[in-house]
Amino acid sequence: MNYQALFEQIKKKRSFLCVGLDSDIKKIPAHLLNTEDPVFEFNKAIVDATAEFTVAYKPNIAFYECLGAKGWISLEKTVNYIKENYSDIFLIADAKRGDIGNTSKMYASAFLENMPFDSITVAPYMGEDSVTPFLEYDNKWVILLALTSNKGAFDLQFFEQNNQRLFERVLEKSQEWGTKENMMYVVGATKAEMLGDIRKIVPEHFLLVPGVGAQGGSLQEVAKYGMNNACGLLVNSSRGIIFADSSEKFAEAAKEESRKLQEEMELLLKEKSLI
């Protein structure tokens, strides 16, 4: 999916919601545990309930990897199901990978070739040759970690050289590697006030913004400082949607939570005259 097509989806759905499929097997409703593939059944129900309000899904790979080969199968089934049934959805592998070029190439093949992901989150620490192998696919995206939503973000990301902080250096340096057509950045909603500084460096790029909901970030603040003329935002909610209810009504509850976020997002898009 390219930049313009993503913006069209946002306008069509009046939403810039990304639902995080952090489908922890210890938290999925008990009645699903007797099925052959509980994680897939859970994801399928969540996707069917929330797709109309959602432009992107983001499975965090850790929750699948911790189940070994079985988890990998659940992941493959999930992303294939989404692409087959909701072909306009943008799919993000939240994998935070990154290695020497030779090896990043293998990770790129795992997620962007062997599975139908549109994008993958990548850690920037190892620099250019760890990132560029992921950029060699048409209409696929790297989503580079810039300013993360967690407390540990303060340990290194604010390291500063000549009044430039490390996350700003990541934004600036990576302009040499990709464009707004194949690169996005992770910016945590818990640091929404920093979005102003970030937009000075990457005014046009899309930003993937986690941290709304369970982690405490505010959607209004994110839109205020981060929204641009193509929306430029994918705001993620994981636990707040998928684990809104742990009974047999979990999918209805997820639908309700995603609808609420979509409605808020519609207002914000209207305020900005984008729809």
Place this chain on the structure above:
Amino acid sequence: MNYQALFEQIKKKRSFLCVGLDSDIKKIPAHLLNTEDPVFEFNKAIVDATAEFTVAYKPNIAFYECLGAKGWISLEKTVNYIKENYSDIFLIADAKRGDIGNTSKMYASAFLENMPFDSITVAPYMGEDSVTPFLEYDNKWVILLALTSNKGAFDLQFFEQNNQRLFERVLEKSQEWGTKENMMYVVGATKAEMLGDIRKIVPEHFLLVPGVGAQGGSLQEVAKYGMNNACGLLVNSSRGIIFADSSEKFAEAAKEESRKLQEEMELLLKEKSLI
């Protein structure tokens, strides 16, 4: 395995060699491709041929992940085979993971609980809470990326604040998270001359040193600047050993290459009067 036990293994085997099981299915000998699990058969043969010269094995997870669930099974079989047959070997999951605390915990469970890895490589960009979940296992280790062997290392790792470079900041800051008993650092052999600076900050810690061989680093230089009184080094070679030969004699060639490195290492350990 703890610090002292690892040093004992090094003295016993007169080697600080780590063999990287970057078992790219496109490069393994053709005659293995008809077996049920070519990657496992390849690894098994490599391990049986090289174990006497080796203190550690390091599968890079990318080479398994790109094969999907099947690759995951090959990985599990490989590490289980090593632990069952060579219980004194130190096992490194070269995964370069790291995420918010909640999620890093899942990765820790994948590699340090569900599989018998002794350690996992972790990317430092997201800071403390992305690293500490991996430290909650007795006698298991985090191997934190500090100064990597690739060209892209220069993009961010030398970013400098008050005469401290980012990789030095990682070394210093992470002293608050772990100790020499549960944390090591990745330092590329291609930057061996930097080992002097690194030893000023972490004189006692073990360092995992990739980049000897195919990437061009020198073992002598690494030992000169990096060896300490407990050796303090695990030097990795991947392609130079496992793909030394692509015929049916691949395992013998791997044995020969690992023997050569072990012999060089024995001399270096003797020079330092450690054996």
